[in-house]
Amino acid sequence: MVIVAGAIPAPAQDEYIRREAEQAEKVAKSKESDDFVVAPIPILNPTLGAGLALGAAYLYKIDEGSYPSVTGIGALYTDNKSKAIAIGQSANFKGNDWKIIGGFGAYDLNLEFYGVGSGAGDDDRFLPVNQQGWFGGVKALRRIKGHWYGGLSFAYVQVESTFDLSGLLPGGFVELPSDVEFDSAIATLGLVGEYDSRDNQFSANTGSLLKATISTANENIGSDFDFTSFRISYNHYWSFKNSIVVAARGSGCAVPGDAPYYALCKFGVFPDLRGYVAGRYRDETMLAFQGEIRWHFSKKFSAIGFAGVGRVAKSASDFNFEHLLPSVGTGIRYLLSPKNGLNISLDYAYGKDSDAVYFFVGEAF
Template sequence: MWKGILYILLLSILLFTSKVKAQTDSISQKIYKNNILPSPSFTYSPRTDLVVGVYCLYQFKFDKKDNLARPSNLSFYYGTSYKGHTFLLTEHTFLTLQEKYFLKGIIEYKNTPEPFYGIGNQSSSEEYLNVNYYSFEVKERILRQYQQSKFFGLKIRYMHIFNVSYQDRDNNEIPAPHLKGNAGGYYPGIGPVWMLDKRNSILTPTKDYYLDISATAYLNSNGGAFGTVEIDGRRYIDFRKDSKRVLALQVVAKNTFGNVPYTELALLGGKQILRGYTLGRYRDQHSIQAQAEYRFNVVGRLGMTTFFGTGTVYDELSDLQFLKAALGTGLRFNINRKDPANVRIDFAWSLIDKNNGIYITLGEAF
């Protein structure tokens, strides 16, 4: 009898061990496949006109067998328009083995004629200057994971604005307005960053949440110094647990202090948040913006979104009553089934001012 029981126990242990080994081998053999994804890119607004570009995204892992780390990415972008815009950008998010380190940064050069409407949230859309300048920016975050999904580290940024000139609405040369940083300058900065990142994907998150808090102290080449405090909070709700019905929420805030150049003030709008407003349509010492986006699958790789955003820039808390708002809809096409990366086409309209925008690029807005 005891021999029979012992035999059964030994047989069970052998079967269990072989099953565990098979599972382990299966996991160890799961190798991530790196991807190179090219895409056209277009943005349009009445002020900036059509900007045409090419975008290339490289998704990869430093260790293809590391199933704990989310994929890293490296992108390159070139864009131009007949109005004289030139953009050259490389951006990266690197996650090392088991996400021990999180590195995120950009290197960007651009020649960007743009309208300047003044400072404050009550500026007129009919009164503006045309500003021409060149800029070069390097920004890097170096974060270390100290607990699961929690990171702490440094943000380093260098911004240089040069060859600045001003024209009136008829493109006649005019003297520089009396503004801080009206002739450009360079602004090196450094400061701490704390990040909580539980997103399931860097490029196309569908669940969990993200919180980023940073403070940066800058030297101003024109004299003095200034600082910024920025907060970015996001929440993703996957209603069906299959990534086909997702509500994405975001709140961002920026506060500036000290001898701040007008180009470094808090800005409203752009292709990420409050789409429909040209980036910099409103600017001031502080900003707060929020948006909600509902993303849903239509069929196969094709999806759609609807989104709404609101926010404002302000100097005094009483200015918060002057909220701006925008809404829009968009299309999504997934060009990578194994590690989703969407080409997005967004159509956005402002509700308070006569602003609109069309954005075609790779990756979600947030």
């Protein structure tokens, strides 16, 4: 698990690796600089099941005016026999004018493939799929002006997918292979833009965060597929009476072209939206919107409520009010680091014909 793997635009089935890896980074950054920390993080989500992620990180400041940089290594294992290991580096320097993030890792995940499109997810039928491979990537951002950053990214992901077809066999009428394997790789180059005016990177009370990425995969850079992906998200935060925070988030994804199933837009990839198995609903485009109220009722504890809605579709012209996917839930927070505003979080979310419990460090968004 890469301590800074959140910067790597890997396929979304790796998003949970990224998410759990980010937790180790968040715990690490809450400590004093020039420090070594080990962070055990429980995993509880509807995609990988229950397990444990363990991250170790060394924090240090390259220069006094910058956020701490992090060098880390980590691993995870869950009760459905999914596992991953990775190393990563996050460097902030020149008074935070530069941010460079990169990492490398390997994974072996047991997932569920429901098909493509809203109808496939509604059918509640899936094929077990094992995905193995490795990934690596780097992202470099330079401050343009004020809160604006721009930069480039590169990522490479190798995926070996094995589908278990035993559930489709006709009971001995004819002999069929029990599994089918597909090997592929994706290499992407991307343009990245960010705007970040949040007052706290772990649990914002005011400000906003905008992220936009345009990435292209091409055979000329080592990819087995040619396609372009567009991803954008915007978070905004309002504070009322020092005890109430209202947060709103909108996100969109479009992956037209010759993209493999695992690179499509996926509903339920944390945090868009909670309450769903990641990838149960997937297609070439996705929109998701959600709001959250956070009530700090004591110095250490907060209660939250959230709701959202979204959907996937073949293209933007197919979006309508049919096949909407709702999400609603509640949660509690415990303030782990008062100095940094870092919380331990427990959420329960209910979606369309499904629910989920999440335990993580930090906020959903």
